[in-house]
Amino acid sequence: MNPATFFPMRFSRFLTGVVFGALAAAASAQPAFTGPMPARGPVNDASLRRNQYLERRAEVLAWRSAQAKPGEPATLGLAEAAAKLARREDAAAVSERVIELMKKPTGDMFWMFPVACISYLGRDQLTPAAKAAIREAWRTYMPLRGDTENHWVMYYTSLYLMAQLWPDEPGERWFNGKSSAEISAEAQAWLLDWMKLTTTIGQGEYDCTHYIGEYAISMLYLATWAQDPAMRQRGRMMLDYVMADYAVDTLDGIYIGAHARTDDRQVLEKWNGLSSFFGWLLFGNCPPPAAYGGWGLYFAAAADHYDLPEVVYRIGTDRSGPYTQFERKRTRHRWRNSDVRNAPVYKQSYVTADYALGSDQGGLLQPIQQHSWDVTWAVPDPRGVHNTMFSVQPHYGADELMTYFTEMPDYMPASVTFQGKPTYTAPTKLLGGSPYEQIFQRDDALVSLTKVPPGTTFEHVNGFFSKDLAKLEEDASGWIFAQGGRAYLAYRPLAPYTWQPIEGGGKRLYSESRRNGTILQVASASEFKTWDDFKAAIRALPLTLATDPVPRVSFTTLRGRKLELAYGAAPKVDGRTIDHAKEWKLFAGPYLNAEVGSGTLTITHGRLKRVLDFNSVTATDTVNP
Amino acid sequence: MQLKQPRWLRALLLAAAGTAAALAAAAEPKHDLYVCANVSGQAQVMGSRVASPSGLYRSVDRQTFVPMGFAHIRLFTLTHDVREPSTLFLATLDGVVRARNHGANWRIMTGWDMTEPKSIAFDPNAPDRIYAGLPDGIAVSTDRGQTWRRQNEGIARRYTQTITVDRTRAGRVLAGTEKGIFLTEDGAKTWRLVQPTDKTTYDLRQSPHDPKEFFAVTSSDGAFRSRDGGATWQPVPSVPKERTLHNFDYDRREAKRLVYGGWGTGVQLSEDGGATWTDRTAGLPNREIWRVALDPDIPGRLYAAPYQQPLFVSDDLGATWRPLHFEKAIVFDLVFVPRS
Numbered sequence: 001m002n003p004a005t006f007f008p009m010r011f012s013r014f015l016t017g018v019v020f021g022a023l024a025a026a027a028s029a030q031p032a033f034t035g036p037m038p039a040r041g042p043v044n045d046a047s048l049r050r051n052q053y054l055e056r057r058a059e060v061l062a063w064r065s066a067q068a069k070p071g072e073p074a075t076l077g078l079a080e081a082a083a084k085l086a087r088r089e090d091a092a093a094v095s096e097r098v099i100e101l102m103k104k105p106t107g108d109m110f111w112m113f114p115v116a117c118i119s120y121l122g123r124d125q126l127t128p129a130a131k132a133a134i135r136e137a138w139r140t141y142m143p144l145r146g147d148t149e150n151h152w153v154m155y156y157t158s159l160y161l162m163a164q165l166w167p168d169e170p171g172e173r174w175f176n177g178k179s180s181a182e183i184s185a186e187a188q189a190w191l192l193d194w195m196k197l198t199t200t201i202g203q204g205e206y207d208c209t210h211y212i213g214e215y216a217i218s219m220l221y222l223a224t225w226a227q228d229p230a231m232r233q234r235g236r237m238m239l240d241y242v243m244a245d246y247a248v249d250t251l252d253g254i255y256i257g258a259h260a261r262t263d264d265r266q267v268l269e270k271w272n273g274l275s276s277f278f279g280w281l282l283f284g285n286c287p288p289p290a291a292y293g294g295w296g297l298y299f300a301a302a303a304d305h306y307d308l309p310e311v312v313y314r315i316g317t318d319r320s321g322p323y324t325q326f327e328r329k330r331t332r333h334r335w336r337n338s339d340v341r342n343a344p345v346y347k348q349s350y351v352t353a354d355y356a357l358g359s360d361q362g363g364l365l366q367p368i369q370q371h372s373w374d375v376t377w378a379v380p381d382p383r384g385v386h387n388t389m390f391s392v393q394p395h396y397g398a399d400e401l402m403t404y405f406t407e408m409p410d411y412m413p414a415s416v417t418f419q420g421k422p423t424y425t426a427p428t429k430l431l432g433g434s435p436y437e438q439i440f441q442r443d444d445a446l447v448s449l450t451k452v453p454p455g456t457t458f459e460h461v462n463g464f465f466s467k468d469l470a471k472l473e474e475d476a477s478g479w480i481f482a483q484g485g486r487a488y489l490a491y492r493p494l495a496p497y498t499w500q501p502i503e504g505g506g507k508r509l510y511s512e513s514r515r516n517g518t519i520l521q522v523a524s525a526s527e528f529k530t531w532d533d534f535k536a537a538i539r540a541l542p543l544t545l546a547t548d549p550v551p552r553v554s555f556t557t558l559r560g561r562k563l564e565l566a567y568g569a570a571p572k573v574d575g576r577t578i579d580h581a582k583e584w585k586l587f588a589g590p591y592l593n594a595e596v597g598s599g600t601l602t603i604t605h606g607r608l609k610r611v612l613d614f615n616s617v618t619a620t621d622t623v624n625p
Numbered sequence: 626m627q628l629k630q631p632r633w634l635r636a637l638l639l640a641a642a643g644t645a646a647a648l649a650a651a652a653e654p655k656h657d658l659y660v661c662a663n664v665s666g667q668a669q670v671m672g673s674r675v676a677s678p679s680g681l682y683r684s685v686d687r688q689t690f691v692p693m694g695f696a697h698i699r700l701f702t703l704t705h706d707v708r709e710p711s712t713l714f715l716a717t718l719d720g721v722v723r724a725r726n727h728g729a730n731w732r733i734m735t736g737w738d739m740t741e742p743k744s745i746a747f748d749p750n751a752p753d754r755i756y757a758g759l760p761d762g763i764a765v766s767t768d769r770g771q772t773w774r775r776q777n778e779g780i781a782r783r784y785t786q787t788i789t790v791d792r793t794r795a796g797r798v799l800a801g802t803e804k805g806i807f808l809t810e811d812g813a814k815t816w817r818l819v820q821p822t823d824k825t826t827y828d829l830r831q832s833p834h835d836p837k838e839f840f841a842v843t844s845s846d847g848a849f850r851s852r853d854g855g856a857t858w859q860p861v862p863s864v865p866k867e868r869t870l871h872n873f874d875y876d877r878r879e880a881k882r883l884v885y886g887g888w889g890t891g892v893q894l895s896e897d898g899g900a901t902w903t904d905r906t907a908g909l910p911n912r913e914i915w916r917v918a919l920d921p922d923i924p925g926r927l928y929a930a931p932y933q934q935p936l937f938v939s940d941d942l943g944a945t946w947r948p949l950h951f952e953k954a955i956v957f958d959l960v961f962v963p964r965s
Contacts, residue, residue: 177732
């Protein structure tokens with residue numbers, strides 16, 4: 001995104017404003033955010049499950065509506081208007097306020113979908129004058145199209161719906177000079193192209209802790225308000241797709257593992273972001289974030305039109321046994337420094353009831369906010385807890401930004417730090433990918449190798465050690481042993497290190513060697529009689545490592561697999577060379593399965609199966625005997 | 626009682642006085658000056674709730690700048706319809722925009738599959754034909770922007786920053802891309818690499834004095850010049866390679882007067898056709914120059930747009946500078962359009 005403003009980073013900054021703005025307004029308590037932890041067990045009764053879902057939705061709307069104070073018009077913004085219309089209350093006051101709000105629109109695509117939401121919810125509630133004010137705003141205000149997929153999904157979904165609301169109008173009636181028919185055709189073409197890309201070669205902004213909302217809200221709106229049955233069905237199916245993709249990578253509602261984009265807060269406090277709103281609303285197994293994540297309101301506003309498939313609900317709530325889910329995604333569009341437009345991303349997540357370890361293959365897969373791997377452990381209450389461990393090779397630069405943005409190179413890195421990404425150029429950063437990091441995971445063991453060219457701005461590795469670790473011991477063997485919740489953690493740096501304090505708590509492992517790496521083995525405390533038994537088991541694991549001429553590890557994991565890894569070479573597992581390009585399907589695992597290029601996704605849990613076929617635009621449910 | 630004026634306002638008032646004096650000394654300008662400016666500040670992000678006065682500005686008197694069309698933070702450059710100069714074509718984040726009535730009435734001409742064009746050029750010898758440089762290739766319209774199609778054959782890495790149409794022959798076009806300068810002689814049906822570069826070519830101009838001469842500035846390879854219509858290129862040894870060069874301009878009155886600017890380079894002026902350069906940055910607030918331009922109508926007038934600073938003007942070729950307009954801006958381009 002964006003100085004001006006190029007970027008995409010815009011959203012989290014914008015979101016921060018939304019959340020804190022909402023918090024500032026929130027004199028009244030937000031029930032689920034401040035209340036006790038929800039019961040986490042799955043709700044088996046379908047009608048009870050639905051009722052609880054609708055109750056949570058109602059809580060969002062009630063709280064948001066209550067933020068509008070009588071006699072204080074400024075407290076009735078777009079979100080409050082949407083909440084009130086969804087609750088079918090105060091239509092006259094909302095209409096008056098909408099007329100005012102339409103006089104000075106701002107927010108680009110982040111303005112478009114709230115106004116689309118209000119327009120549809122208000123079809124039989126808003127006054128003619130309010131509707132006219134909205135109509136005029138779409139002629140006189142030019143929202144930016146944006147420069148990334150979450151922008152475009154908001155932009156085109158909103159345009160699709162508004163062109164449907166006002167059909168047969170000439171270009172003079174629209175900010176972009178195009179007729180309703182032209183807008184509808186263009187918006188549909190973009191949406192179909194995005195759906196095809198996502199269901200054949202993977203999502204671009206994959207598994208984002210915040211941007212998941214932009215996709216979910218947009219698809220919900222299509223599913224709810226598109227008149228074309230096929231488009232409505234596609235919206236519904238893509239929403240199932242996004243939510244199944246989220247469900248399988250969660251632990252008690254917390255989005256785990258590798259993300260295309262997250263932020264400085266949620267990378268540590270794993271629960272604290274918009275994604276957890278969906279965990280709370282759909283699975284009921286975590287608290288919602290403050291102000292329901294800001295944008296959560298706009299999902300809630302139409303959420304009565306969505307019924308999460310039970311198979312997805314089960315995947316999101318069943319942690320009875322460990323599983324590994326493999327996923328292929330794609331990078332954001334690459335404009336420079338690459339021979340391919342979308343490079344493949346190879347993800348995997350190993351999930352248990354006590355912890356989850358997830359990763360990508362390393363490298364620069366996304367600009368600025370990439371998070372390549374972590375272990376997240378289960379906690380009784382995630383609020384304020386840094387329940388994670390990971391390492392990063394801190395990197396930034398104009399080349400990274402030029403790859404993914406079309407801007408001039410030199411001003412970008414510093415500008416990013418003014419646009420809601422203050423740590424982007426910091427040596428202490430704990431967020432972002434590195435072109436000099438290669439990662440491989442098998443089960444609950446992971447090896448990250450780094451080889452940084454001399455003269456690179458930052459040559460070191462940062463390891464994150466939480467303030468919330470129950471144990472932390474440096475062992476003479478070279479392992480660092482720790483306990484988080486019911487997870488035992490063994491962390492092995494490949495090079496010498498020192499400890500640095502982290503503002504906000506915890507410690508940063510600082511290891512300055514250019515040829516470096518991290519080995520992590522996780523296990524459940526329940527697997528060992530004692531803490532000492534765990535440490536002894538780790539010490540006994542066959543391990544050889546070297547850093548010259550390249551970082552190199554041979555390690556037999558707790559699960560008995562021999563991992564052989566060398567920087568720059570394909571990994572080996574039990575002597576077999578892993579070919580990511582050949583082996584990685586779009587989804588592979590016990591719950592989600594899809595072939596690359598197929599346009600289908602099979603979602604299974606126990607006896608339940610749902611097949612989303614985007615070729616025939618059908619969703620088929622079966623219950624095995 | 627004397628009212629205290631902000632320093633920037635005093636400077637702007639002085640600038641207006643200077644401009645009036647310069648214009649009085651010059652003949653009636655034959656061009657309008659259009660400025661593509663982002664004035665929203667360093668911290669603004671896309672989706673901001675802060676209303677932005679960024680976008681297209683028109684000046685007919687070189688003193689006052691009137692916003693035209695919609696506010697827009699990513700308006701990169703523009704050209705004019707050669708048959709109808711009051712109709713502009715803008716390269717914007719949202720695609721190619723046709724802006725009629727001197728930029729007042731907008732219509733996005735490209736569709737969902739073309740984003741962020743960085744350059745746009747009409748073919749003066751085939752005036753229905755427009756070329757646009759995209760982050761992923763080159764788009765061509767043969768019906769004055771009504772429809773577009775990609776024509777990239779021969780270009781592997783397709784990021785295209787700058788497009789220049791040879792004014793001597795229809796269908797002869799040069800494109801500055803990520804990996805070099807490409808030439809087509811068949812209206813973009815096929816392209817061939819005429820000068821490789823390591824990184825992006827940011828500006829490419831045809832001499833107003835000698836149509837065989839072209840000049841290009843790059844991100845990592847300094848500058849190149851062609852004296853045979855773009856078929857072959859030679860490095861310009863007097864231009865260093867260490868900095869990103871943003872743009873270049875010829876003086877339309879003095880054949881040997883050239884100027885370039887870039888990130889950290891300041892303003893560099895040559896009076897000997899590029900053999901030597903004089904640093905003309907003194908008096909500007911920084912050396913990060915987004916854009917430079919020589920006024921085609923006012924002798925000796927030079928514009929420079931330092932990063933996040935006012936647009937500056939000099940009436941003595943950069944010996945002294947004064948702020949002309951904006952408080953803080955990124956000026957993506959300064960374009961002189963024939964007055965209609």
